[in-house]
Amino acid sequence: MENFPVINLEKLNGEEKGATMEKIKDACENWGFFELLNHGISHELMDAVERLTKEHYKKCLEQRFKQLMASKGLEGVQAEVHDMDWESTFHLRHLPYSNISEIPDLQDDYRKIMKEFAVKLEKLAEELLELLDENLGLEKGYLKKALCGSKGPSFGTKVSNYPPCPKPELIEGLRAHTDAGGIILLFQDDKVSGLQLLKDGHWIDVPPMRHSIVINLGDQLEVITNGKYKSVLHRVIAQTDGNRMSIASFYNPGSDAVIYPAPALVEKEGDDEEKNHVYPKFVFDDYMKLYAGLKFQAKEPRFEAMRGATSGLGPIATA
Structure with missing residues (x-):
């Protein structure tokens, strides 16, 4: 299997810029995932985030998780479980407004960090979107603008822990899915693995690397690029030992953003039917309402459902 794409962002500043942009392009077109090194977020900040996240889990969430799993009878599970994940999570919202001050049990230093x-992640997301603009031949700022609703983009973080699981062959840490939104930035544990993506019919490990940020593309970027970039199925495998930390931040469209393929990426009508396939036009909030119940199912029927649900938004322009 080919090597998972790892990109050193520092190389954009020198004579290797062209080769690095090509590597990003290939990762977007053929993987839907890549891993960033030298991304501009300090190791000291990342170490503090990791330490405080793990302390918070131990102090506030570990016992609660054990009780929950026991109450559902999952610790002694004998048959495969298809409707539940072996994960402990909480969510933070940053944009259009923050809810960090409202989350119970967070210490002040953890909230601050x-x-x-x-x-830092928001800034990195917007820098990456500009790189994708360039690779796609779109005007600078196109993707950021496409994700902005009337109040700007949505941005939030899912903080997850995947504790040791007694029967990892019977229950997954997180079932296979594509992400609904725009661009996802993941700070994952560098000691305990488990994240996998589906490529060419095979599950590939996303390698744990210290101080890296893993990037993956969501369904909305697939629509905006008219399928040039694709969101990719991924999952988390439960492990018998080690507690895997996962901090995934989602730079998503604003709830009222109208999502549709960039006209520059929609081919004019011609003979090539595959090239002429155009993704639907819809309001992001409508997509999220649909996604909520269908997250762990194939994405293609979701796109088709949106085609029928929002036909009143008008035609999509072509280049």
Whole structure:
């Protein structure tokens, strides 16, 4: 199997810029995932986020998780479980407004560091979107603007822990799915693995690397690029030992953003039917309502459902 794409962002500043942009392009077109090194977020900040996240889980969430799993009878599970995940999670919202001050049990230093981390990740997300603009031949700022609703983009973080699981062959840490939104930035454990993506019919490990940020593309970027870039199925495998930390931040469209293929990426009508396939036009919030119940199912029927549900938004222009 080919090597998982790892991209050193520092190389954009020198004579290797062209080769690095090509590597990003290939990762977007053929993987839907890549891993960033030298991304501009300090190791000190990442170490503080990791330490405080793991301390918070131990102090506030570990016992609660064990009780929940026991109450559902999952610790002694004998048959495969298809409707549940072996994960402990909580969610933070950053944009259009923050809810960090409202989340119970968070210590003040943890709140402060997560706010600081979110600001850095938001900046990195917008830098990456500009690189994708360039690779796609779109005007600078196109993708960011496409994700903005009337109040700007949505941005939030899912903080997850995947504790040791007694029967990892019977229950997954997180079932296979594609992400609904725009661009996803993941700070994952560098010691305990488990994240996998589906490529060419095979599950490939996303390698744990210290101080890296893993990037993956969501359903909305597939629509905006008219399928040039694709969101990719991924899952988390439960492990018998080790507690895997996962901090996934989602740079998504604003709830009222109208999502549709970039006209520059829609071929004029011609003979090539595959090239002429155009993704639907819809309001992001409508897609999320549909996604909520169908997250762990194939994405293609979701796109088709949106085609029928929002036909009143008008035609999509072609280049």
